[in-house]
Amino acid sequence: MELKKATKKEIKLRIGLSGASGFGKTYSALLLAYGITxxxxxxxxxxxENGSSSLYSNLGDFNVMKLNAPYSPQNYIDAIKYCEKASMEVIIIDTITPEWKGSGGCLDxxxxAGGKFQDWHKISPLHDxxxxxxxxxxxxxITTVRRKQEYVIDKNQQGRLEVKKFGTKEETRNGWEYEMTLNFELINEQHFVKATKDRTGLFQNKPEFIINSATGRKLKYWMDTGKDLAKVLTQPIGNTG
Structure with missing residues (x-):
């Protein structure tokens, strides 16, 4: 056992990016990662995603590991460990959704295993x-998560039934964002994000913005400068439009 002073320099960020298809999850994750490293x-x-990250190869010489079905938790784990052994600094998992609902994922x-509630005792430890x-x-x-639009059927003012948009939901097991240091939700096709969880204190009560490399640099500065949050807050967070 040992007591020592806490320091942010020992922190490893866990960042979530969620959004619907076409909202810029991969692109935002890459810019964020570059700002950090x-x-x-x-x-x-x-x-x-069938090698879709290679569409952004013009950004820089980043590495790609294609992960195909079965999307079991163990295959994801093996991929993460392989990247660690290759001395990578930032791992982008694009996307974690198949681990939950893809072929060979947890729901599959x-x-x-039988599909009964009690069968979760065999599967939950794998996800954990x-x-x-x-x-x-x-x-x-950095993990990306797909979001799907949810709808409800409700009566309008004329008493007629109509379909209404109810919001979006992450396509993974409930509570994923609570595992993150920081969780961003991409809210439109213009790549604007809002922070839905922020343990850094850097993005709380901030207007919606577009992630770029400055966002990653701000996080790196936060990790490197100890307790001086006021100084970190003066750094740009990204493109606010």
Whole structure:
């Protein structure tokens, strides 16, 4: 056992980016990662989206690891550990959604185990180990999550039934954002984000903005400058439009 002073320099960020298709999850994650590292060669994308991250190869010489089905928690874990051994500094997992609802993911494994509530005792530990691997990673980790639009049927003022948009929901197990240091939701196709969870204190009560490399630099500055939050807050957070 040992007592020592806490320092942000030991922190490894866990950042979530969620949004609907076309809202800029991959692009935003790459710019954020570059701001943190200032070195494209130290960034790797674990790509479950048919290599779509390579569409942004013009940004810099980042690395890509294609992850195909089955999207089991263990396959994700093996990919993370491989990237750590390759001395990467930032791992982008794009996206974690198949780990939950893809072929070979948790919902699929649960169905194959019998599909009953009690069968979750076989599957939940696998998902928990996936989370634990991210939390204990030696790298900074950015995860992207798909969001889907939810709808409700309700009566309008004329008493007629109509379909109304109810908001969006992350397509992964409930509570994912609580595992993150920082969680951003992309809210439109112009790539604007809002912080839905912020343990850094840097983005609370801030207007919606567009993530760019300055956002990552601000986080790196926050990690490197100890307790002087006031100084960090003077740094730009991204493009506010």
């Amino acid at each position: 200032n070195d494209w060669t130290k960034i790797v994308v674990i790509d479950t 494994l649960h169905r194959k 180990l996936f989370i634990d691997t991210i939390q204990k990673s030696t790298c900074q980790v």
